[in-house]
Amino acid sequence: MSLLEIRDLVVGYGPHPVLHGVNFVVEEGEVCVLLGLNGAGKSTTVNTVAGLLRPTSGQVLFDGKPLGRKAPSARVKQGISLCPEGRRVFPRLTVRQNLRLGAWSRRRSPKAIREQLNLVYDYFPRLVEREDQFAGTLSGGEQQMLAVGRALMSRPRLLLIDEASLGLSPALAKTVWEVTSRIRDDGTTVLMVEQNAGALPFADRALIMEKGTLIHTAVGEQIRNVNLREAYLGA
Numbered sequence: 001m002s003l004l005e006i007r008d009l010v011v012g013y014g015p016h017p018v019l020h021g022v023n024f025v026v027e028e029g030e031v032c033v034l035l036g037l038n039g040a041g042k043s044t045t046v047n048t049v050a051g052l053l054r055p056t057s058g059q060v061l062f063d064g065k066p067l068g069r070k071a072p073s074a075r076v077k078q079g080i081s082l083c084p085e086g087r088r089v090f091p092r093l094t095v096r097q098n099l100r101l102g103a104w105s106r107r108r109s110p111k112a113i114r115e116q117l118n119l120v121y122d123y124f125p126r127l128v129e130r131e132d133q134f135a136g137t138l139s140g141g142e143q144q145m146l147a148v149g150r151a152l153m154s155r156p157r158l159l160l161i162d163e164a165s166l167g168l169s170p171a172l173a174k175t176v177w178e179v180t181s182r183i184r185d186d187g188t189t190v191l192m193v194e195q196n197a198g199a200l201p202f203a204d205r206a207l208i209m210e211k212g213t214l215i216h217t218a219v220g221e222q223i224r225n226v227n228l229r230e231a232y233l234g235a
Ligand SMILES: Nc1ncnc2c1ncn2[C@@H]1O[C@H](COP(=O)(O)OP(=O)(O)O)[C@@H](O)[C@H]1O
Pocket: 013, 018, 036, 037, 038, 039, 040, 041, 042, 043, 044, 045
């Protein structure tokens, strides 16, 4: 059974659908990269998985069970966490306060929260140095690390990351992608949205989306052979 299964998903913001019947799976223990140009429907896809958008039709199954109309907060409790596009950190709260808010669903287990905080600091040592700083004073790269760290604080089984590399230097983008491999190795499945094909070497599964439709899926060794010019740039 796949950890995440998307079946015939149709989603729109008005009468016209933006996703036109999307199907894919993500297996437990994978880093899956959902690649596509701006406007392809990537955020719509992960926001629907997180429960922020209601599908017109189709299903999202998590751990084999349909999520139906479950609220975002209930999905967090079930193990789905979203690091949204644009980071959305709380600028007037400190780094530590931002992280602690990510653990809201587990607020009755202070020991577990401390453990998770240490794990996040282990992934992103820069955040330790910035612990007492307001998030608004961090660099773009640091804010991105904070956003991923905050999403990890609920100890998800599935971490959704929407365009972590946007606006980062190539070196910083690589740092964030490298951490996703560690997150996976530590037991959290990752679905990350990217416009940047530089993320592909970090993927166990690659999905390529164009105009609300998946046009290509590659797993493992196949990923290296994805003809990006054809599959992604639409040549
Ligand atoms: N809140 C919204 N209202 C109306 N249309 C939207 C909204 N958000 C996204 N769209 C449209 O849906 C399509 C897919 O958007 P999105 O999922 O954000 O793409 P991506 O994340 O791949 O850049 C685009 O054509 C976009 O204009």
